[in-house]
Amino acid sequence: MNQASSFAELVASRSPNLSRTEHRVARYFAENLHQILVHTAIELANAIGTSDASIIRTARALGFEGLDGMRRAIADEFSAQLTLPERLSRTILKNAGDLEQALEKTLTAQAEAISTLRSTLDAQSFRAIVHALTGAREIVVFGVGPTSAMTQYFCTQLGRLGLSGRALTSTGLSLADELLPLRAGDVVFIMAYSRVYRELSVLLNHAQALGLQTVLVTDSLERELAGRVTRVVTVPRGRADDFSLHSATLAFLETLLVGLATLMPEKTVASLDQLNRLRADLAGQAMTLPLTQSVTSDPRHGDTSP
Numbered sequence: 001m002n003q004a005s006s007f008a009e010l011v012a013s014r015s016p017n018l019s020r021t022e023h024r025v026a027r028y029f030a031e032n033l034h035q036i037l038v039h040t041a042i043e044l045a046n047a048i049g050t051s052d053a054s055i056i057r058t059a060r061a062l063g064f065e066g067l068d069g070m071r072r073a074i075a076d077e078f079s080a081q082l083t084l085p086e087r088l089s090r091t092i093l094k095n096a097g098d099l100e101q102a103l104e105k106t107l108t109a110q111a112e113a114i115s116t117l118r119s120t121l122d123a124q125s126f127r128a129i130v131h132a133l134t135g136a137r138e139i140v141v142f143g144v145g146p147t148s149a150m151t152q153y154f155c156t157q158l159g160r161l162g163l164s165g166r167a168l169t170s171t172g173l174s175l176a177d178e179l180l181p182l183r184a185g186d187v188v189f190i191m192a193y194s195r196v197y198r199e200l201s202v203l204l205n206h207a208q209a210l211g212l213q214t215v216l217v218t219d220s221l222e223r224e225l226a227g228r229v230t231r232v233v234t235v236p237r238g239r240a241d242d243f244s245l246h247s248a249t250l251a252f253l254e255t256l257l258v259g260l261a262t263l264m265p266e267k268t269v270a271s272l273d274q275l276n277r278l279r280a281d282l283a284g285q286a287m288t289l290p291l292t293q294s295v296t297s298d299p300r301h302g303d304t305s306p
Contacts, residue, residue, distance in 0.1 A: 007033060007077055014062050025050060025058040033074050034236040037220055038120055041067055075220050106245065113248035116236045121252070129231060130259040132213050133163070137185035142168040142203055147191045150246065154189075154253050161260055162271030168203070175199050179206055188214045190229070191249065192221060193237065204228045217249060 011030045015023055028048050029036055035044065041052040048055075056066055064070040133139055139158055143151035148169035158165030168178045179202070182188075188207045192200050204225070207214050214229040216222075222232045235249050261268040 007074055010062060018061055021050060021054050022058045022061050024048065025054055026062060034116065034219055036074055037071055038222055038234045071223060075224065109245055110247040113236045113245065114251050117248045117252060120234045125231060125233065126259065129215055130256065130263055132187050132215070134260060134263055136187035137183060138164040138166055139187050139189055140166050140168055140182060141189045143191040144169055144171050144199065150191065150250060150253060157257050160271060160275055161257065162267045163260065171199055179203065182206065182210055182212065184210060186212050188212050190214060191217045193219050196221065196224060217252065
């Protein structure tokens with residue numbers, strides 16, 4: 001990135017040659033990289049309290065042809081992020097055993113990420129996504145690596161609402177078997193970050209060939225994939241030093257679940273009633289009784305300990 005190893009270092013190296021306004025804008029850039037990826041020059045100007053011309057001028061003063069060039073450089077930086085063990089090691093070293101510092105940084109980063117989500121997700125987009133999911137034959141949720149845990153969680157909760165959710169979490173050739181059952185009427189819900197890896201590209205191509213609606217949840221791929229998906233929701237991953245946090249993504253998933261339940265209350269209640277009946281059948285008589293000593297010690301109930 002213009003001989004600098006990071007955007008922050010680039011800003012620091014160019015600061016002596018920037019005007020006062022450019023320095024203020026550049027500092028905002030360095031502290032809000034995700035905002036640059038998702039907002040226009042006018043939106044950034046309004047957030048900073050300057051003009052869109054100052055936004056473009058600052059990008060050029062930093063050595064880029066314009067705002068788009070700066071966005072590409074920032075996206076490339078996200079793509080070259082450290083591995084999880086490396087990020088954890090750096091975070092541990094920075095906190096130097098200070099648990100209060102770790103607590104404050106992490107909670108602040110999570111709050112900021114959710115605050116950003118509130119500013120990037122508008123009611124119209126949210127409504128469109130909820131309606132698309134309720135009308136799907138099947139909701140196919142894609143997420144690999146650490147994101148696969150959220151994928152499974154989201155699918156479980158969709159099932160409890162009476163919707164059909166299926167997780168795509170495989171990589172390599174195994175993904176082909178998970179893609180094969182895709183059919184017309186399905187909605188593909190994708191959580192992907194940093195780069196367009198092969199599995200993601202194949203999924204998008206296959207979904208497009210079937211004419212399926214696609215929803216992309218990402219922190220940095222909005223512009224790169226905008227023409228290949230139906231809708232994009234930018235959900236920032238919070239950062240506590242070098243450790244990525246997913247609290248905003250989980251908040252968005254649970255907001256969708258509440259929206260789905262709000263849109264189809266009768267179906268949701270019927271499904272939850274059925275879930276409770278199945279639980280009662282599995283638990284037997286003990287399901288209706290408190291787990292007291294008299295219950296757990298009674299041989300007629302068997303062992304009801306966890």
